[in-house]
Amino acid sequence: MRIDDVVRVNFGSFVRPAQETGSGAPRVEHVLGYLARTPTGLLLVDTGIGEADAETEAWYRPRRVPLHHALATAGVGVDDVALVVNCHLHFDHIGGNRRLTGSTVVCQRRELETARAGDYTVIELLDVPSTRWALVDGEAELAPGVLVIPTPGHVEGHQSVVLRCDDGTVIIAGQAHDTASDWSADALAARAADLGHEPPLPVASAWMPRLLSFDPRRVMFAHDAAVWTP
Numbered sequence: 001m002r003i004d005d006v007v008r009v010n011f012g013s014f015v016r017p018a019q020e021t022g023s024g025a026p027r028v029e030h031v032l033g034y035l036a037r038t039p040t041g042l043l044l045v046d047t048g049i050g051e052a053d054a055e056t057e058a059w060y061r062p063r064r065v066p067l068h069h070a071l072a073t074a075g076v077g078v079d080d081v082a083l084v085v086n087c088h089l090h091f092d093h094i095g096g097n098r099r100l101t102g103s104t105v106v107c108q109r110r111e112l113e114t115a116r117a118g119d120y121t122v123i124e125l126l127d128v129p130s131t132r133w134a135l136v137d138g139e140a141e142l143a144p145g146v147l148v149i150p151t152p153g154h155v156e157g158h159q160s161v162v163l164r165c166d167d168g169t170v171i172i173a174g175q176a177h178d179t180a181s182d183w184s185a186d187a188l189a190a191r192a193a194d195l196g197h198e199p200p201l202p203v204a205s206a207w208m209p210r211l212l213s214f215d216p217r218r219v220m221f222a223h224d225a226a227v228w229t230p
Contacts, residue, residue, distance in 0.1 A: 001145070003165045003217055006172075007035045008225075009070045011048035014062040014092065029223040031062075031092050034172045035074050036163055040143040041082025044071075044103070045161050045172045046222060047096030050125040056091065067096030085148060087174025087222060088158045089115040091122040101130040106142060108150060109135040111157025151176040151207050160211065168217030176205075180226035183219055187212060187228075 011031040021027045033046040049064045051057075068078055084105045086094050089112065097105055112135060115121045136159075141147050145164035152158055154175045161172040177183040188195075190204035190212060219228040 001037055001163065001165050002167050003170055005037060005165070006163060006170045006218075006220070007074045008220065009033045009035060009044075009074055010065055011046070011067075011070050011095070012062060012064040014049065014060040017059060029178075030225050032220075032222055032225065033070065034161075034220060035071075035076065036146075036170075038083070038143045038146045038163075040146075042076060042080050043083045043085065043142075043146065043161075044081045044100070045085045046087060046093045046174065047084060047100065048092075050091040050095030050122050052091045052122050056122075060092075062092070064095070067099050083142065085142075085159070085161050086111075087160065087172075087176075088155050089121050089126065090155070091125060093174070093222065094121070094125050097125065097131055098128045104132045104134045106134045106136060106140075106148060108148075108157040108159050109137050111155065111159075114155070114157055149207065149210060151205070151211070153205055154178075162211070162214055162216075164214070165217075169214045171211055171214065171216045171219045173211075173219050174222045177221065179224045180219070180221060180228040183221070183228050 011033055013028055013030055016027045016029055018024055018026050031049050036043045048067050049062045078099055081100050081103045084100055084103045086107045115126055139149050147162040148159045151160045160174055160176050163170040186204050186208050189202040190208040192201045
């Protein structure tokens with residue numbers, strides 16, 4: 001697997017209300033997934049925007065690209081996917097899980113427990129008879145060169161995917177950060193002392209040094225089409 005073999009798929013977009021953007025204005029955001037051919041088959045990170053209740057639909061105003069259409073743009077079908085990783089279980093990341101009846105779905109155990117407890121996601125998208133969960137507790141290697149790393153922040157059970165490609169490492173960061181710029185600021189915070197800056201300094205995410213230890217060549221995001229490069 002090479003870096004250029006990690007393919008982005010577009011699942012649509014939604015409008016984040018002004019109350020959530022911190023800017024005083026609404027913002028249209030992508031909903032993106034990623035495909036990679038791993039030693040154990042085709043991996044899909046996140047599966048698109050699920051159908052939510054009327055209140056949530058009115059709040060976010062999503063425009064969806066169905067799973068099979070999104071995958072077709074990359075030349076693959078639903079039955080080609082062997083492994084799914086959900087970075088977390090909010091409705092805009094798990095909408096296609098139920099369509100992937102032949103796939104195993106990987107998430108953090110604490111994330112699934114939180115989601116099943118209610119008042120968190122669209123429960124109807126979560127537990128369907130066809131879903132085969134593979135639950136992990138913390139960091140795990142899913143296949144040679146394919147790891148999940150806990151990256152709590154957006155939610156406590158969030159995880160990112162590390163792909164050790166032949167020509168460098170790709171990190172699929174999901175919603176660990178909303179934008180590439182947010183990632184860049186956090187990465188610089190983690191390196192600030194090494195760069196010679198004196199306190200006071202920003203505090204980086206506790207997991208950022210671990211991700212940076214992989215020396216990523218690209219970092220990709222669930223809601224930003226921009227790609228971070230060193």
